[in-house]
Amino acid sequence: MRHLISAGELTRADALLVLDTAEEMARVTERSIKKLPTLRGRTVVNLFFEDSTRTRISFEAAAKRLSADVINFSAKGSSVSKGESLKDTALTLEAMGADAVVIRHGASGAPHRLANWVRGSVVNAGDGTHEHPTQALLDAFSMRRRMGRLEGLKVAVVGDVLHSRVARSNVLLLHTLGAEVTLVAPPTLLPVSVETWPCQVSYDLDAVLPKSDVVMMLRVQLERMNAAYFPSAREYSRRYGLDRDRFARLHDDAIVMHPGPMNRGMEISAEVADSPRSTIVEQVANGVTVRMAVLYLLLGGSEPAIGGIA
Amino acid sequence: MPDVQNQARAVLEGPDIHRALTRIAHEILERTKGAQSVVLLGIPTRGATLARRLAERIAQFEGMKVPVGTIDITMYRDDLRLRPARPLGRTDLPPDGIDGRTVVLVDDVLFSGRTVRAALDALNDVGRPRAVQLATLVDRGHRELPIRADYVGKNLPTSMAEKVKVYLEETDGRDAVLLIKEEAR
Amino acid sequence: MNTILIKGAAILGGAPADILVKDGVIAEIGDLGAASAGLTVDADGLIALPGLVDLHTHLREPGREDAETVETGTQAAARGGYTAVHAMANTSPVADTAGVVEQVWRLGQEYGHCDVQPVGAVTSGLEGRHLAELGAMADSAARVRVFSDDGKCVSDALLMRRALEYVKAFDGVVAQHAQESRLTEGAQLNEGEVSGRLGLTGWPAVAEEAIIARDCLLAAHVGSRLHVCHVSTAGSVEIIRWAKSKGWDVTAEVTPHHLLLTDSRAERSPIGPYNPIYKVNPPLRTDEDVRVLREALADGTIDCVATDHAPHPVEDKETEWSAAAMGMIGLETALSVVQEAMVETGLLDWAAVADRMSARPARIGRLPGHGLPLEAGALANITLYDPSFRALVDPSAMASRSRNTPYEGMELPGRVVATFLRGRPTVLEGKLV
Numbered sequence: 001m002r003h004l005i006s007a008g009e010l011t012r013a014d015a016l017l018v019l020d021t022a023e024e025m026a027r028v029t030e031r032s033i034k035k036l037p038t039l040r041g042r043t044v045v046n047l048f049f050e051d052s053t054r055t056r057i058s059f060e061a062a063a064k065r066l067s068a069d070v071i072n073f074s075a076k077g078s079s080v081s082k083g084e085s086l087k088d089t090a091l092t093l094e095a096m097g098a099d100a101v102v103i104r105h106g107a108s109g110a111p112h113r114l115a116n117w118v119r120g121s122v123v124n125a126g127d128g129t130h131e132h133p134t135q136a137l138l139d140a141f142s143m144r145r146r147m148g149r150l151e152g153l154k155v156a157v158v159g160d161v162l163h164s165r166v167a168r169s170n171v172l173l174l175h176t177l178g179a180e181v182t183l184v185a186p187p188t189l190l191p192v193s194v195e196t197w198p199c200q201v202s203y204d205l206d207a208v209l210p211k212s213d214v215v216m217m218l219r220v221q222l223e224r225m226n227a228a229y230f231p232s233a234r235e236y237s238r239r240y241g242l243d244r245d246r247f248a249r250l251h252d253d254a255i256v257m258h259p260g261p262m263n264r265g266m267e268i269s270a271e272v273a274d275s276p277r278s279t280i281v282e283q284v285a286n287g288v289t290v291r292m293a294v295l296y297l298l299l300g301g302s303e304p305a306i307g308g309i310a
Numbered sequence: 311m312p313d314v315q316n317q318a319r320a321v322l323e324g325p326d327i328h329r330a331l332t333r334i335a336h337e338i339l340e341r342t343k344g345a346q347s348v349v350l351l352g353i354p355t356r357g358a359t360l361a362r363r364l365a366e367r368i369a370q371f372e373g374m375k376v377p378v379g380t381i382d383i384t385m386y387r388d389d390l391r392l393r394p395a396r397p398l399g400r401t402d403l404p405p406d407g408i409d410g411r412t413v414v415l416v417d418d419v420l421f422s423g424r425t426v427r428a429a430l431d432a433l434n435d436v437g438r439p440r441a442v443q444l445a446t447l448v449d450r451g452h453r454e455l456p457i458r459a460d461y462v463g464k465n466l467p468t469s470m471a472e473k474v475k476v477y478l479e480e481t482d483g484r485d486a487v488l489l490i491k492e493e494a495r
Numbered sequence: 496m497n498t499i500l501i502k503g504a505a506i507l508g509g510a511p512a513d514i515l516v517k518d519g520v521i522a523e524i525g526d527l528g529a530a531s532a533g534l535t536v537d538a539d540g541l542i543a544l545p546g547l548v549d550l551h552t553h554l555r556e557p558g559r560e561d562a563e564t565v566e567t568g569t570q571a572a573a574r575g576g577y578t579a580v581h582a583m584a585n586t587s588p589v590a591d592t593a594g595v596v597e598q599v600w601r602l603g604q605e606y607g608h609c610d611v612q613p614v615g616a617v618t619s620g621l622e623g624r625h626l627a628e629l630g631a632m633a634d635s636a637a638r639v640r641v642f643s644d645d646g647k648c649v650s651d652a653l654l655m656r657r658a659l660e661y662v663k664a665f666d667g668v669v670a671q672h673a674q675e676s677r678l679t680e681g682a683q684l685n686e687g688e689v690s691g692r693l694g695l696t697g698w699p700a701v702a703e704e705a706i707i708a709r710d711c712l713l714a715a716h717v718g719s720r721l722h723v724c725h726v727s728t729a730g731s732v733e734i735i736r737w738a739k740s741k742g743w744d745v746t747a748e749v750t751p752h753h754l755l756l757t758d759s760r761a762e763r764s765p766i767g768p769y770n771p772i773y774k775v776n777p778p779l780r781t782d783e784d785v786r787v788l789r790e791a792l793a794d795g796t797i798d799c800v801a802t803d804h805a806p807h808p809v810e811d812k813e814t815e816w817s818a819a820a821m822g823m824i825g826l827e828t829a830l831s832v833v834q835e836a837m838v839e840t841g842l843l844d845w846a847a848v849a850d851r852m853s854a855r856p857a858r859i860g861r862l863p864g865h866g867l868p869l870e871a872g873a874l875a876n877i878t879l880y881d882p883s884f885r886a887l888v889d890p891s892a893m894a895s896r897s898r899n900t901p902y903e904g905m906e907l908p909g910r911v912v913a914t915f916l917r918g919r920p921t922v923l924e925g926k927l928v
Contacts, residue, residue: 017397020397020398021397021398024382024398024399024400024401027401028401031435031436033435033436035435036385036386036435037385037386037431038385038386038390066385085810085813085814086814086815086818087813087814105815107815107816107817107818108683108693108694108695108769108816108817109693109694109695109768109769109815109816109817110769110815112767112768112769113769113770113814113815113816115767116767127694128694128695128817129694129695129696130693130694130695131694165694168692168694191690191691191697192686192687192690192691192697192699193687193688193691194691196688196691197691197692296385296395296398297395298395299395300385300390300395300396301390301391301393301394301395301396302391302392302393302394303394303395304394304395305394305395305396305397306395
């Protein structure tokens, strides 16, 4: 069985197939009848061990538009929090006949573990500080729609790279698709061996901005401050926040992205977030179409057309 | 023993296809009273090409532009689970849509009728035509559903063991319809 | 008379000789062609080693008998060629009183598969606040000489200094689990390329090295003995080498798994990524660390191999990585792994293996009757080993109550054919007696 757990396991052809399929799905979502019969009789389980209403709703809408049956399994407040193991949960889902399990989990690698215990395809909807491949796909989709290309595109990813599953998935996917990524963060928020990643690294946002076609701001959690990753919110914002002045230094066609949820005033100022060059709202809409594409390519045939073997 | 080759025989060549499409274009004009409210919708890939060729001919004969589009039926197929997930084709409706129009679906080969069934479902989700007609370059028989074509380029009696392959200049570099006998290996 | 004749064993890998054991003592070694005995063991093709001694075993009893007991753990030890194991103190209750260490010691005596030498906790309840009653444990029937809070580091520098000083009174040694706690909060995997890619919180080498450096300086300052548990990094080796060059009384151990496996297993393995069977404390490190650890064991900078045999029930490993327990079992595979990592690479001969797995650990633990040369007059603690054997590791065939071996399905060389504890066979033909 093939799964979508890491953006790194998508070949260039696979990734382009997802983006191209998503283009067709986008046309469906523009018409008055948004539903397709494609996945009738298939069951998609949304298994969410972390609160993430946005991501869950996005996957739910995608599955329903393809006529799949959707079971939402919110692990908070369920038997899981009473000590039921991931494995037992997996066996329960297996008994329900899940064709695909969309999993969000606080532990890196949980989707890989789950894939050992279920027969269906596993879709990683964010695991710990590891990966979030559908977010990277929707980001790439949004970039391609706005900029018309990905090859050679200069993308700055700014913020808490160390704890960001979005950053990991984006670096891997954008590299596969020919874009040039530069990670920008204070040294404390970069993994120790980041120099082995297929991207550039900088500590200096102001030096990177004028050369960037796309600036992707990552959410910075204030609790990192307590763990001494940076001295204060104010200092972080001054050095790594995208405010009006920095925004003005971008070239005229450059766009600003954010995977959400935002800390307005922290990593991004309100006027930047709401500017016409921000893709933040369309990223949400694109999330549904990209996830439709992923579910279709995994479940819309006798076997998945994309993904890696866990 | 030499390898047993698949035997392919051209049943239509370029000029035959040309004549067949010309005839179908004339028939559409006749049957739809000058194609006033007609929309041609091709089923990707080769049905889409054929739809464009028919539109060109109608434009030549009558000096009018018939709206042309494509409708992909992949996500409406009833045999999705028989093969790995396949790439989607393009659905491109004319700007004025299909509501109240006479839609002529165009496909290259009419066989079981399942593709047309899927196309009717797909049409249903994108608008409400006044009437739907079907044009096909080749009708090879063996229908599994109560569907028939309104316009046929050539009726081609075949056996289930045979395959019909349509080549078109735009996608394949030549115009031809081949009948391929698959020998038991 | 109770006699055993071992025919044609290659003693320490040397020329074949016969060994005659009488009443638990090696009576004679040589060509004893016509001698007869109560039990004759054909040792053709086998290597005779002094019974192995483990400085670092978790027997889990009392408290976690679902994972291991003194009985099953010592059976595993005997199967692995061990005649003595040091049972770590992190049981429940903690082995921090004379009562608990005597209980564990007695259980070992009762089952008789191998000697169980309890390790005493350094601090009460392993809590790192007050010294446990080290003297009482030393004076107990278990005569404890090795003290360790293993599983936890004695972080408080003053407490560590006092412990090092205090155990001098009875020739004890503090075995430190070197792990700086602030640098390893939530740590999951060696901090490096793999942890970065996998998004697992990094466990930096410096967290181990900083404590080792501090403790070496403390031991030198108070003139006491320090033993460093499960050394896992190249930097640690460098510090220990430096301390030894100063003439300080510092010894160190390395585990079999740190001699063979690397952190890459968390990313790529036959059983998929993120499989917590590879989760262990200290974590598996890099190829370079493995290379340096092997060299250090070969040149004696690292004194001995210790298994850190850490049994866990299936449910503690069949989880997501971060929720899984740390540790792997190792008693039954230790000698095979050492053959693979050290002997077949030409780094150690069998005499040196005997030194690193029997003589030195017995000396560090001040364990009488173990780790002695195979010669007439010595207690007959003997392991017979077939180095030409090769097989896939099969956890279901192990004696340990737990199955958390990282070597499942791997082909490893060698097999323990027989183990004798003071002349009494505990294992014959690879099976428990």
